[in-house]
Structures are given as C-alpha cells and as structure tokens.
Amino acid sequence: MVEVSTPVRWLLRAVAIGYVFFLVAWPVSLVAVRTFEDGTSTFLHIFSDEQTVAALQLTVMVALWAVIINLVFGVTISILLVRYQFPGKRVLSALIDLPLSVSPVVVGLALLLVYSGRTGWIGPSIEEAGWQVIYDSPGMIMATCFVALPLVIREVVPVLTEIGDDQEQAARSLGASARQTFLRITLPSIKWAVIYGVVLSLARSLGEFGAVKIVSGNVTGRTQTATLIVEARYQNFEQGTAYAVAFLLAFISIACLIVVAFLRPSHES
Amino acid sequence: MSIDVHHVTKRFGDFVALDDVTVSLPTGQLTALLGPSGGGKSTLLRIIAGLDTADSGTISIEGTDATRLPAQKRNVGFVFQHYAVFKHMTVAKNVAFGLEIRRRPKAEVVARVDELLKLVHLSQFAHRLPSQLSGGQRQRMALARALAVEPSVLLLDEPFGALDAKVRKELREWLRRLHDEVNVTTVFVTHDQEEALEVADEIVVINEGRVEQVGTPDQLYDEPANDFVMSFLGDVTSLGGSSLRPHDIEISTSPVLAGGVEGEVSRLLRIGFEVRANVLTIDGEEVTVVLTRAHARAIGVEEGSTVWLTPAVGAAVVPRMKAVV
Numbered sequence: 001m002v003e004v005s006t007p008v009r010w011l012l013r014a015v016a017i018g019y020v021f022f023l024v025a026w027p028v029s030l031v032a033v034r035t036f037e038d039g040t041s042t043f044l045h046i047f048s049d050e051q052t053v054a055a056l057q058l059t060v061m062v063a064l065w066a067v068i069i070n071l072v073f074g075v076t077i078s079i080l081l082v083r084y085q086f087p088g089k090r091v092l093s094a095l096i097d098l099p100l101s102v103s104p105v106v107v108g109l110a111l112l113l114v115y116s117g118r119t120g121w122i123g124p125s126i127e128e129a130g131w132q133v134i135y136d137s138p139g140m141i142m143a144t145c146f147v148a149l150p151l152v153i154r155e156v157v158p159v160l161t162e163i164g165d166d167q168e169q170a171a172r173s174l175g176a177s178a179r180q181t182f183l184r185i186t187l188p189s190i191k192w193a194v195i196y197g198v199v200l201s202l203a204r205s206l207g208e209f210g211a212v213k214i215v216s217g218n219v220t221g222r223t224q225t226a227t228l229i230v231e232a233r234y235q236n237f238e239q240g241t242a243y244a245v246a247f248l249l250a251f252i253s254i255a256c257l258i259v260v261a262f263l264r265p266s267h268e269s
Numbered sequence: 270m271s272i273d274v275h276h277v278t279k280r281f282g283d284f285v286a287l288d289d290v291t292v293s294l295p296t297g298q299l300t301a302l303l304g305p306s307g308g309g310k311s312t313l314l315r316i317i318a319g320l321d322t323a324d325s326g327t328i329s330i331e332g333t334d335a336t337r338l339p340a341q342k343r344n345v346g347f348v349f350q351h352y353a354v355f356k357h358m359t360v361a362k363n364v365a366f367g368l369e370i371r372r373r374p375k376a377e378v379v380a381r382v383d384e385l386l387k388l389v390h391l392s393q394f395a396h397r398l399p400s401q402l403s404g405g406q407r408q409r410m411a412l413a414r415a416l417a418v419e420p421s422v423l424l425l426d427e428p429f430g431a432l433d434a435k436v437r438k439e440l441r442e443w444l445r446r447l448h449d450e451v452n453v454t455t456v457f458v459t460h461d462q463e464e465a466l467e468v469a470d471e472i473v474v475i476n477e478g479r480v481e482q483v484g485t486p487d488q489l490y491d492e493p494a495n496d497f498v499m500s501f502l503g504d505v506t507s508l509g510g511s512s513l514r515p516h517d518i519e520i521s522t523s524p525v526l527a528g529g530v531e532g533e534v535s536r537l538l539r540i541g542f543e544v545r546a547n548v549l550t551i552d553g554e555e556v557t558v559v560l561t562r563a564h565a566r567a568i569g570v571e572e573g574s575t576v577w578l579t580p581a582v583g584a585a586v587v588p589r590m591k592a593v594v
Contacts, residue, residue, distance in 0.1 A: 056394040166353035169320050170411075173347040174367035174418055184366075188357045 028250055031044040034239070035247040043247070050056055052245060054095040059226040062137060063205035066144035070201050074152030075194060079186070081153070099149050107146050108214025115139060135217035136213070140225070143211035148204045152197030159193040160186075169208050192264055199260045203253035243257075270452045271296035272317060272422060277326030279312055286312040287323070288478035292454055294471075296331075300447045301469035302458045305501070307480040310425055310458045312446040315455070318347045318424050331421045346415030346453075348593055350427040352407040354399035360384075360410050361395040367418035367533070385413040388447070405436040412444075415453065425457035429464070441468050462502045463559075467488065474498050489586050499587050510589050515559040517584030520546065521577050524566050529577030532556065537565075537572050548576060 004012070035043050046052045080086075081093055099107065114120050116134045117127040126133055133139045167189065171181040187194075209227040216223040224232065227244055234242035272294040286309045294300045302310040303321040307362050315321040319340035327336045335343050361382050369380045386392045391402075391407040398498040399407055404420065408428060415423060427439040428444070445468050448455050459465050459505055465472050466486045471568055474489065474497075476483040493499035496512050506515045532550035539545075544565040546558045556578060570576060580586055 115500065133358070163356075166349055167349060167355055169340070170349060170353040170355070172344075173318055173320065173345060174414065175341045175344075175370045176366075177341060178369060185355060269304075 010053060031243055031247050031250060034243040036059075043244045046241055046244045046248070049241065051224070052241065054221050055224045055226050055229040056248075058137070058140075058224070059206060062140050062144055062225060065141045066148055066205045067198055067201050069141070069145050070148050070152050071194070071198055074149070074197060074201075075156060075190075078153050078156040078160055078190075082157055096150050096153055099147050102211030104143075104147050104208065104212075105214060108143055108211040109142055111139060111146070111211070111215050115142075132215045133222060134215055135219070137223070138217040140212050142225065144208050145213045147211055148201040149206055151200040151204060152194065155193045155197035155200070156190050159190050159224060163189050173198060196264070201254045205257055206249055206252060230264075271331055272456070273327075274313065274317065275327045275329070277313070277316060277323045277328065279309075279316060279321065279323050280295065286476050287316070289405045290326070290475075290478070290480055292473055292480050292483060294454070294473070294500045297452055299445070299457070299468060300471045300472040300473060301465035302456060302473050302475055303462060303465040303501070304460065304475035304481075306460055308476045309476045310460075310475045313475065314424050314426050314456065314458050318345050318423075320347070338371045344418065344421050346418065346420035346423040348408070348411050348415050348423070348425040348428050350433075352399075352404070352411045352432045354411060356399055359396050359398060360391060360402070363399065363410055364413045364417050366414060371418065378414065381417060385417055388416075388450070388586055389413040404432050407441055408440065409443075410433065412447075418498075420453065423453050423455045425455070427458050427460070430459075437464075438575050461582060466502070476501070493585060493587055496587055496589060499585070504557070504559075507551075507554065508556050508578070508580060509554075511580070512589050513580055514583050515545070515557045517586075518556065518558045518579045519579045519581050520548075520558050520560060520568070520570065521579075522570065522574060522594050524577045526579045529575055529579045530554075530556075531575065534570055534572055534574050536571065536574060544570075546570060546576075548578060550578070 027152050077092075077096065081089065091220065093140070098211075112134060115123040115126065117123045117132065123133060131138065133142070133221075167185050168181050171185045172178075176184065207227060208225075209231070212225055214230055216228065218223065218224055218232070220232070226249055230242045230245050230249075233239075233245070274290055274292045274294075277287055277290045278378075278441070290309075302313060309411050312321060315586045316323050319329070319335065319338060319342075323336070327334060329335055330343060330345070344485075355366065358366070364382045364385055367427060368381060374577060378390045382395075383392070386395055391406060391410055391413065391414060394402060394406065394410075399410065402410065407504050412425075412428075418575075424442075429440050432440065441464055444457075457468075466489075467485060471483065471485055472489050473483050476497055482489060482498045484491070484492075490502055495503065496505075499505050499512055505512050506518070507513070508518060524531070530550050530552070532548040532554075534546050535549045535555075536547040537544060539562065542562050544560050544562055546560070546565070548558060550556060558578065
C-alpha cells in the first residue's frame with residue numbers, strides 16, 4: 001500500500017466521516033431524537049392507533065411476500081446466469097439492473113399500465129376472473145418485488161462465479177442428483193450471500209414508497225403501508241406519529257444489517 | 270476391456286477437441302492419457318466421466334453402455350486438478366459424501382471413512398476443514414473421497430498439476446503404490462511425459478484430438494509410432510533424415526564406422542555430468558549429440574573439431590516425416 005502522510009490521512013478520514021455524518025447519521029438520529037422527545041409515549045402510542053397498526057401489518061406482509069418471491073427467483077436466476085449459456089443472457093442481466101436505475105414511480109405507473117382493472121393491458125381480464133391486482137395487495141407485492149429484484153441476484157452472482165462449478169461436478173460424479181447437489185453443495189456455499197441479499201431486500205421492501213403509493217391507491221386502513229402513513233400523518237400535522245413510524249422503519253432496517261454483520265463469519269467476505 | 274471409447278468426436282464451436290477417437294483402456298491397470306495442453310485428453314476423460322457429452326460415438330464402462338448415462342449413475346470416481354474440495358465440510362464429511370448420498374448405514378460410513386483416511390494418511394486431519402490442509406493433502410483427501418464409493422474406474426484430471434515439483438514427485442510415487450494396493454482401474458491425464466513414463470502401465474498419447482499411439486512406456490520410448498510421439502517423450506535430433514535421441518548417437522574423431530556422417534562441432538555445452546555438442550554436418554544438418562563428460566574428454570572433442578556421427582546400435586530411429594513440433 002502507498003504510504004500517505006499523517007495530515008493527509010487525517011484529512012481523508014475527516015472528509016469521509018463528515019460526509020456520512022451530515023448526510024446519513026445526523027438526519028437519521030434526529031428522527032430518533034424527535035420520536036423520543038417526550039419520552040416513550042409518542043412511540044408507544046403508534047401501537048394503540050388502529051390505522052398505524054394495520055399499516056405496519058400490511059407492510060410486514062407485503063415485505064415478507066416480496067422477499068420470499070425474490071429469494072426463490074433470485075437464486076434461480078443467479079444460477080441460470082452463472083452456470084448456463086443461452087441466447088439473450090446479457091439482455092436478461094441488463095434487465096435485472098433496471099430497477100436500480102428506474103425511479104419507483106415509473107415502476108408503479110408501468111404496472112398500472114399492464115394490470116389496472118379499468119385501463120390496463122390484461123388487468124380487466126384478470127379482474128373479471130375475480131382477482132384484484134391494482135389497489136390491492138397483489139399489486140403492492142409486485143411493485144415491491146420489482147424494486148427489490150436485483151438485490152439477491154447481485155449478492156449471489158459474484159459468489160457463484162467465484163466458487164466455480166468444480167464442487168458441483170465433484171458431487172455429481174459422487175452420485176448426487178441435481179437436487180442433492182443444490183441442497184448439499186451449492187446452497188451452503190452461497191449461504192451468506194443469500195442471507196445478505198435477503199436482508200437487503202427486506203430493508204428495501206419495508207421502506208418502499210413510490211411504486212407502492214401508485215399501485216396501492218393509498219386507502220387508509222386497507223392499502224396504506226407504513227411509509228405511506230408516515231407521509232399522510234406528516235401532512236396531517238401529526239408529526240409525532242410520523243417520526244415514530246419512521247423511526248421504527250429505520251430501526252428495523254439497521255437492526256437487520258447489524259445482526260447479519262455480526263453473524264457473518266469474518267473469514268468469509 | 271474396462272473402458273471402451275468408440276468413434277468419439279467432440280467439437281467446441283469450430284474447434285475439434287476429439288476427432289473420431291477409438292481406444293480401449295484395460296481393466297485393473299494404471300493408464301496415462303499423455304499429450305500437450307489443448308490436445309483433447311482432458312475432454313476425453315470428462316466424457317468418460319459423463320461431465321461432458323460427446324457429439325457422436327459411444328462409451329462403455331465395464332461392458333455397459335454409458336453413453337447416455339448421467340455422471341451420477343456411472344459409478345466413476347473423478348479427481349480434479351484443483352481438488353474441488355467441499356469447502357464447507359470437514360475432511361471426514363468430504364470423504365463420507367458419496368456414501369451418505371447412497372444412504373449407507375451410519376456405522377458403515379464411519380468405518381469406511383476411517384479406513385480411507387488411513388489409506389491416504391490423513392487420519393489425524395479428519396475433523397479439520399480443507400482450508401487447513403496443504404495442496405498435496407487436499408488432493409489425497411479428494412482421492413479418498415473418490416475411492417469411497419468403490420468406483421469401477423478412477424479418473425484423475427492432471428491430479429498433480431497444481432502442486433509444486435517436490436510434492437508432485439512424492440504424490441506420483443504414492444499414487445503408484447496406492448494403485449497396487451487398491452487395484453481399481455485408473456486413468457489419469459498428464460502433460461508431463463516423465464510422470465507418465467514413471468507411473469503408468471500403459472500410455473495413450475493424444476494430440477490434436479487424435480490418438481497417436483497406445484503402448485507401454487517401453488514400447489513408446491523404444492518404438493515410437495511417429496515423430497510426434499518421439500519428440501513428446503524426450504529430446505529428439507535428426508541425423509541423415511531420421512529422428513533419434515541425442516544420446517543414441519555415436520561420435521568419433523575419425524571415420525572408423527561405416528556410414529558415418531562427417532561434420533564440425535559448432536558448439537560444446539557442458540551441463541554437469543553431460544556434454545551437449547552441436548554438430549553441423551557437411552550436408553548442412555544441425556545435429557545435437559549428448560555424451561558424458563568422461564567420454565567427451567576421452568575422445569577429445571572440442572569446438573571446431575571434425576567428427577563422424579553414426580546412430581548407436583539399438584537406437585530408436587524414426588524416419589522423419591514432418592517438422593518436429
């Protein structure tokens with residue numbers, strides 16, 4: 001490593017820490033400060049508010065479904081991308097990154113165009129069959145899946161590439177079926193990448209706002225998620241509740257990341 | 270015959286890896302597939318194991334047609350160049366893998382793993398992770414893992430290629446002894462002719478997707494089928510339009526033997542006990558001759574001296590067909 005003189009080193013540290021502090025740490029900590037300004041009463045109050053509790057339950061339900069769906073498809077697509085050659089592979093790989101670059105609002109509008117019960121492309125036929133997609137939980141789960149789609153895949157693909165398929169071939173030659181090879185060899189090898197991807201997806205899914213706002217219709221008590229209630233309460237001059245719910249969301253996400261950082265064995269990076 | 274390869278062809282795009290290969294590998298023997306890198310020998314081994322499929326042709330193992338059989342049904346042990354250890358399992362678990370897949374009783378698995386670890390001298394490492402082993406130990410573990418399922422054939426793909434020279438040498442002697450002990454039909458791929466000559470009962474020389482020659486190490490060395498086999502197994506020079514080994518040329522300072530080719534020593538290089546002489550013959554041929562230091566001193570060859578060259582009695586001589594690769 002190149003030696004850097006002491007003043008420069010201190011300067012670099014100050015810049016990095018200052019940047020993160022003013023952009024992330026300070027604003028987020030102020031949310032916590034506001035939440036607990038009058039002790040724990042504001043925070044505990046949200047759990048007795050029927051609408052807030054419903055919103056939190058809905059958020060958890062949507063996030064869990066989105067994470068499960070992205071977990072299954074994410075691992076499958078990762079294996080497909082790394083282990084197989086097929087025409088259109090690069091297009092698929094590029095498409096998977098799309099949710100990172102496209103605004104969630106665009107995602108919401110796009111889903112509306114296809115699945116809207118009145119004006120959508122196949123929405124009316126689905127609605128006739130008795131399924132409500134838009135303005136209901138299926139649409140919200142889809143929107144959340146869309147925005148969190150790349151997270152599992154981008155964690156798993158590099159690990160799969162790095163371990164190569166030697167171990168899988170060895171397992172096959174020792175008599176393991178494709179399923180046994182996946183469960184006994186591939187999955188344990190990518191375990192930490194999958195867990196990390198799931199945590200990132202969960203954090204992202206809990207906090208999704210733009211896409212969900214458009215496809216949910218934001219109906220209080222029915223299709224209002226935690227992020228939507230934060231906005232609604234804030235605009236309604238109920239800052240206390242808004243801060244408390246915002247704090248809860250941030251707390252869950254940070255807690256997830258910290259737990260995984262501690263669980264992850266240090267030699268596996 | 271244990272493994273029968275019949276008219277196997279394999280292409281990767283435009284590249285022909287195997288071109289209509291037919292070869293039989295004998296039961297109970299240690300066979301080497303020898304050839305330069307990219308010559309198709311690893312591809313052939315992988316096709317025998319079922320890790321690759323041939324475009325055409327058939328493979329049969331112990332009399333059963335295995336051409337369409339997936340890898341896990343061939344009962345073949347495979348050892349990879351880079352060990353392919355299961356990183357998240359202990360040494361004992363690695364070795365037990367094939368047995369656990371076959372749902373053998375626990376006591377039997379434990380006993381068999383114990384026995385195999387003893388065989389490969391890794392008993393004291395049973396509970397370590399592969400990352401705590403050296404390269405040579407990992408490869409021995411991989412070998413035990415492959416042997417655990419009692420395969421009908423054991424296939425090794427450049428098994429010592431990733432190891433340093435000293436460990437390589439130790440392991441190949443050890444492989445020979447191991448084979449004499451367990452006696453399973455074994456095929457290994459190597460590009461190292463010394464390794465093949467030292468370890469194998471039989472050698473199959475493969476180049477550019479074709480079998481050049483099949484035979485015992487002595488047959489290949491003494492009666493090479495062509496220039497390629499000859500040059501691949503050791504140093505080659507040419508004299509009077511034939512290829513032969515540099516140490517199989519008699520050199521004298523007077524025309525005592527009939528048919529001697531006259532020339533002038535252009536360069537003399539001493540390496541330890543041997544002396545390498547470059548001789549430019551009057552026909553314009555550049556011949557390399559190897560003789561011992563004592564012999565060179567006794568006959569008094571020096572740079573610039575005129576000498577006569579003749580093939581030694583009993584030398585392996587091959588008519589020169591094409592440029593030596």
